[in-house]
Amino acid sequence: MRSLRTFVVEVLAFATLIPTLGTAQNDTQLARLRIAPSKENYVSGEAVVVTYRLTNLSSSLLCFPLPSIDCHSIDGELRATATPPKGVAGPKNSGGCVADPAMDRDAGYDIDQHWIKLGPLQSYEITKESHSIGLMAPGRWTVEAAYVPMQANAQSPYQDALKERGCSSVPELHSSKVTISVRR
Secondary structure, three states, rough: OOHHHHHHHHHHHHHHHHHHHHHHHHHHHEEEEEEEOOOOOEEEOOEEEEEEEEOOOOOOEEEEEEEEEOOOOOEEEEEEEEOOOOOOOOOOOOOOOOOOOOOOOOOHHHHHHHEEEEEOOOOEEEEEEEEEOOOOOOEEEEEEEEEEOOOOHHHHHHHHHHHOOOOOOOOOOOOOOEEEEEEE
16 A cells, blocks of 8 residues: 555656656647638638748747748748538649749858748748639638748758758648638
């Protein structure tokens, strides 16, 4: 039979351990992506304006090139998608465009002048009309977004310059789902 003192010590040790485990898990996530449609209720066919917010959750500097919006790019992309209500066929994605500016300067200059740099808890936010969301039927739609980072082959010329600046890269991120209503 355990004594009361042993029981209290075990409970206190367990209570101290649990918050520590939670903190260790959160430290592994470098960044978070959140989205917010400009409103909750839309009319069928109406354009959806989305605010993307990418936040640095790490203790280091995150650096990434300006991402394209709804446009495939080897430099990185933010894309919102919408899932229609059950029984409604989803819109066909035209594939958007391709936006790949060529690097015309050295990598260090490009990072210093054109890349986004986020210190701990800083955010990058942009609001744009989403060309990849087509609300063509009434009902409850689910909207989510993803950040796809710069492709490895495009990032390789930047590796040394990123290290010199103490930069970490942003991994692929996915937002939580947001529900919107569409009426005729």
